[in-house]
Amino acid sequence: MSNDQTLAFTVSDMTCGHCARTITGAVLAAYPAAKVDIDLTTKRVSIENAGDRAAVASVIEAEGYAPVDA
Known part of the structure; x- marks a missing residue:
């Protein structure tokens, strides 16, 4: 399901660029748009x-x- 709502999370254990790329890649794999x-x-x-x-x-x-x- 796709929507126009902005979701926001705090991810305290996200500490570096690798973490950010991992999260971004996972979200985009599940929701390409x-x-x-x-x-x-x-x-x-x-x-x-x-x-x-x-x-x-x-x-x-x-x-x-x-x-x-x-």
């Missing part, structure tokens, strides 16, 4: 045009990270 914006300084992941919050969180969790609603 998504727009992913990551701020490593604040550890915030913002995603537009993806699935519902729980489904997107599950994609991030599957990569070994712990997203929390932001």
